[in-house]
Amino acid sequence: MLPIDSMPPRIVMANTPTPLQRMDRLSRKIGVEIFFKRDDFTGSELSGNKIRKLEFLMAEARAKGADTVLSCGGAQSNHCRAVALAAIRAGLSSLLLLRTDDPDHPPASEGNILLDALAGAEIIWITPEHYRQRDRIFAREADRLKALGRKPYIIPEGGSTALGAWGYVCAVDELAEDLKRIDGDEVKPTTVICATGSGGTTAGLALGARLSDFPMRVAGVNVCDDRDYFVAIIDGICEEFDRIWPMEKAAGPPAYEIVDGYVGRGYALSRPEELAAIRDLVRLEGVVLDPVYTGKAYVGMLAELAKDRKRFGKRIVFVHTGGLFGLFPIAGQFAELI
Numbered sequence: 001m002l003p004i005d006s007m008p009p010r011i012v013m014a015n016t017p018t019p020l021q022r023m024d025r026l027s028r029k030i031g032v033e034i035f036f037k038r039d040d041f042t043g044s045e046l047s048g049n050k051i052r053k054l055e056f057l058m059a060e061a062r063a064k065g066a067d068t069v070l071s072c073g074g075a076q077s078n079h080c081r082a083v084a085l086a087a088i089r090a091g092l093s094s095l096l097l098l099r100t101d102d103p104d105h106p107p108a109s110e111g112n113i114l115l116d117a118l119a120g121a122e123i124i125w126i127t128p129e130h131y132r133q134r135d136r137i138f139a140r141e142a143d144r145l146k147a148l149g150r151k152p153y154i155i156p157e158g159g160s161t162a163l164g165a166w167g168y169v170c171a172v173d174e175l176a177e178d179l180k181r182i183d184g185d186e187v188k189p190t191t192v193i194c195a196t197g198s199g200g201t202t203a204g205l206a207l208g209a210r211l212s213d214f215p216m217r218v219a220g221v222n223v224c225d226d227r228d229y230f231v232a233i234i235d236g237i238c239e240e241f242d243r244i245w246p247m248e249k250a251a252g253p254p255a256y257e258i259v260d261g262y263v264g265r266g267y268a269l270s271r272p273e274e275l276a277a278i279r280d281l282v283r284l285e286g287v288v289l290d291p292v293y294t295g296k297a298y299v300g301m302l303a304e305l306a307k308d309r310k311r312f313g314k315r316i317v318f319v320h321t322g323g324l325f326g327l328f329p330i331a332g333q334f335a336e337l338i
């Protein structure tokens with residue numbers, strides 16, 4: 001299915017194909033067939049969706065002769081943790097811009113931050129205000145590194161670029177194979193649902209769906225900002241993708257939907273009902289979601305299905321994009337729930 005000729009080089013690092021698991025109890029409870037694509041199994045320390053994108057981004061960093069990758073994210077960024085670890089495997093150093101309210105008193109070294117530190121990533125703590133001007137800080141740090149004779153390569157937030165989107169274009173190919181094992185050659189209409197945090201996963205899925213030979217819809221549940229914000233970002237990634245890798249089969253822009261309304265208290269801030277939903281799924285299926293992304297997307301999916309059981313058709317594939325390490329720093333918030 002994939003136009004292999006146009007696929008850019010990658011460094012294989014993710015443990016793929018990841019399992020596609022049918023959630024029998026959940027499916028019965030909700031009345032819709034629900035599978036989880038276990039992208040939390042892409043690795044242990046590399047767990048999650050970011051490593052699929054980083055396979056391509058690290059390959060480009062290497063090809064360009066870089067020796068240091070720069071990236072950015074929230075304090076407990078899964079993406080930055082994956083960057084720090086993947087960089088080592090690609091033979092590179094890493095520098096991370098991490099967002100925190102008070103850079104003079106950064107958060108404790110737990111969860112992803114501990115792994116960043118173990119990986120020896122250079123960490124620069126910046127305020128949310130500076131984070132909004134991160135391009136300037138990237139430029140400043142890149143200049144500083146160049147003056148030291150180093151060769152920097154910048155990976156934008158979440159690795160959500162046209163090149164990074166290839167990770168999820170390939171994941172759709174993988175999913176098609178998974179579903180063919182279940183359905184045979186005639187794969188049933190399927191809606192793929194994921195958390196949308198910086199847009200690259202949703203963009204890659206939408207680009208992959210357009211190329212796929214089975215009926216596939218894409219729905220991203222945004223965990224911050226709003227629909228307009230993500231439509232602009234995702235359309236931008238897709239346009240860039242089409243400009244760099246024009247494909248014959250790709251008539252028109254890719255289709256996807258942003259399911260807005262489930263940001264709750266804000267990015268990386270949890271409501272008790274979100275944490276209760278995480279707990280309930282652990283007890284129902286033995287699957288652990290994260291509080292920042294997959295937990296919110298899951299709550300959004302259930303809420304939409306409660307309003308209309310047919311909302312996403314007869315079959316859903318929920319992409320478990322990882323994030324487990326983000327659960328431990330908020331252990332205290334579960335006190336009343338467990």
Ligand SMILES: *Cc1c(COP(=O)(O)O)cnc(C)c1O
Binds near residue numbers: 049
């Ligand atoms: C980053 C992340 C997402 C969101 O993916 P984007 O490509 O940034 O939209 C979802 N889940 C987890 C666990 C993540 O770390």
